[in-house]
Amino acid sequence: MERHVNMAEISDGKRYKSTDMARIGCNECEGCSDCCREVGSSIVLDPWDVYMLEKNLSCGFEGLLGRHLELNVVDGVVLPNLRLLENGEGCTFLDEHGRCSIHDFRPGFCRLFPLGRLYEEGTFSYFLQTAECRKGNRTKVKINKWLGIANLAAYEKFICQWHYLLKEVQVRAKEMDEQELRGWSMYFLQEFYVRPYQGDDFYGQFALRYEAAKEKWRNQ
């Protein structure tokens, strides 16, 4: 989801690359799970997030929906997000000790926090959200280590392609009639989330679906 914010107010004003150090280390959260609770529907998932959940939990999209995920409209397009329980119980993946039970395959949004992504001119950089994490005395950690994502170059390329493709549809969403918008929304949901990715080559399969979607978008 794109937010319109004043970067000077919410960040330290710097743009980071994955090889930079940033003050993000929180001593493994030490009993805090604040950012896994009371965050509404804000943890929106991308296709890689859902692929990782399906692969590691050995289930399909339908198996996740309702129990761990829900669907909401984001800037006109239907997208999945983590389902949070009420009364501060938070994410359904929190265990009884308030720890993430899917740490090794948690979504990209969770890996980033308290970093954010700033999209500009067809690419993106990382930025540090200075008021989001309540832990003080944060230590400096290299961003690629913090993210802990294998083949980060392929992941970052995917993130860019997905963001800008989705944005094209979201920008045009206000001009589309209801039927057209529903058609695009269902196409994205089906092609990028519901249709399973086979084996380990997520990026190769995403690239094919991305090219097909771009072609369909060009020929509309």
Ligand code: SF4
């Ligand atoms: S608010 Fe900070 S310390 Fe608390 S769970 Fe989130 S990242 Fe960890």
Ligand code: SF4
């Ligand atoms: S997936 Fe893990 S890190 Fe992300 S909100 Fe849920 S419990 Fe927290």
